[in-house]
Amino acid sequence: MSLTDITPAIIAAPPARRLRVVPVRRRARTIATFAAILAMALILQSVLGNPRWGWPVFAEWFLSAPVLAGLGRTLLLTALGAVFGFGLGTLLALARVSSSPLLAALSWGFIWLFRSLPLIVLLLILNNLGYLYETVAIGVPFTGITFASWSTTQLMTPFLAAVLGLTLNLGAFSAEVIRGGILSVDQGQHEAAAALGLPKAVQARRIVLPQAMRSIVPTAFNEIIGLAKGTSMVYVLALPELFYTIQIIYRRNLEVIPLLMVATVWYLVILSVLSVIQYHIERHYARGALRSLPPNAFRVIFARLGLVALEPAPQPQRAPVSQLGSQSAARLDGAQDGDDWTTRLPRGGRIEIRDVAKSFGNLRVLSDVDLTFPSGSVTAIIGPSGSGKSTLLRTINHLERVDEGTIEIDGTLIGYHREGDTLFELDEREILKRRIEVGMVFQNFNLFPHLTVLENITEAPVKVRGLGKAQAEVLGRELLARVGLADKADAYPRQLSGGQQQRVAIVRTLALKPKVLLFDEPTSALDPELVGEVLGVIGELARSGITLVIVTHEIGFAREVADRIIFMEQGRVIESGAPEQILNRPQHRRTADFLARVL
Secondary structure (H helix, E strand, O other), X not given: OOHHHHHXXXXXXXXXXXXXXXXXXXXXHHHHHHHHHHHHHHHHHHHHOOHHHXXXXXXXHHOOHHHHHHHHHHHHHHHHHHHHHHHHHHHHHHHHOOOOHHHXXXXXXXXXXXXXXXXXXXXXXXXXXXXXXXXXXXXXXXXXXXXXXXXXHHHOOHHHHHHHHHHHHHHHHHHHHHHHHHHHOOHHHHHHHHHOOOOXXXXXXXXXXXXXXXXXXXXXXXXXXXXXXXXXXXXXXXXXXXXXXXXXXXXXXOOHHHHHHHHHHHHHHHHHHHHHHHHHHHHHHOEOOEOOOOOOHHHHHHHHOOOOOOOOOOOOOOOOOOOOOOHHHOOOOOOOOOOOHHHHOOOXXXXXXXXXXXXXXXXXXXXXXXXXXXXXXXXXEEOOOOOOHHHHHHHHOOOOOOOEEEEEEOOEEOOEEEEOOEEEEOOHHHHHHHHOOEEEEOOOOOOOOOOOHHHHHHHHHHHHHOOOHXXXXXXXXXXXXXXXXXXXXXXXXXHOOHHHHHHHHHHHHHOOOOXXXXXXXXXXOOOHHHHHHHHHHHHHHOOOOOEEEEEOOOHHHHHHHOOEEEEEEOOEEEEEEOHHHHHHOOOOHHHHHHHHHHO
């Protein structure tokens, strides 16, 4: 058969049908599944088919009034113990991570003591507190002045002793759970929040704790479940919660097993409800940490019943205000109305660094640094790793305290106020206010992963600058449009590429309209293909009049955008000058050697 005979047949062949895909059969898994089903059936048959379990007695007492009253008391003790216990644990955890040695020591001592005491011992001590202290009084310590007093025996009822004991016990254990969650938050998140000037309370509530909750929630619910079961310990106080009520009943009718099964099933119900709550709380705090959230359990069930769609209807997407221009041109299309968006940024601040020195222990990282950055200038700092470039940058906005010397922006010290020849460090609140004028873009982006792109941008203008939320959102969307990310406003950082994340980080800083903008290796965490996206934005800012200080290894970029290049090594400024002079005719031998290796 010739090729000419085959060709018509190929042309005339009907279109290919969609092929059915058959997954590989895994016999071992199938056998294990049947074995598990068989084991479950045997267990159910042995339990439900054995009359000695006393299921009629179980049914008689399961919903009886005494049992339900005991269940209610158990739930109340669990709820009160959880609320007060985690409230106390939060305070103890914050004290342990505070910078006050006394607070940290007191917190550690409390945790050490109440984690050591068995719960049953603690309950008995509290119930017998009247033997140690006849009265409880409110007054002025050490003066004998009393405003009110109560009899300890009458005040410390069994119920109060139970709540207090469960609170103290859970508070000690939950403090370490919460502290572990706080410590799990990356240090860059703390620095990014501080660099934006967010108040400490806002940092804790909006930035740190929401991220810490991903680590806290699983262990915290273990503690709550343990608390629900631990309420059975209050039987020593003759308090009729669920387990004590069951004990009273089976001591009267001698039906021990059926009554214990009543308690068991109710504890299983409590655990199941808590597990469902835990699942949905974990799902809530997983926003931004996962590219796609696990399905909502209730929605899956309702979808199977045909009541709702499995996926919510997609929201209409806002049309982007503008698109990113050609990366090869390294310039943004900045016009909705034809204006240059960078002209609306504030006038750049003048930075004066005088005789600055900084050490970490015995390691001297900055020595006698003396520099001036004129208003509106663009300065690139280059040098080998470990030369002190990033540390110098961080001292400008007081993320690092200097050991000697001063740094001023437009004549204002960032971290201190001066009285004669003495510098007094400002309190944290005042430092945060002054830091607003000094924006910083980090090497690893440090976007807040649990907030959307728009929320990342609007958080500081609302909390720090006092903008209304609607006004801040308009500003945020406009800035996103200027860098070609208008359609990413509702995305989470993890859903963006590295170049997109860095552009969002720049926009987040610009939204505060700082006088000075610091860039710490803004492209070092990016793939080479994404570097151009970020350098295009920085290049546009370099023509805006804002003062830029850029630590970078991108020598070609430094040549193009910088007014001046500074070369540093071993914490010292080795050479400083115009790009053409530093890169083509370096005066210092060490500068020439470095450039010979990197160019």
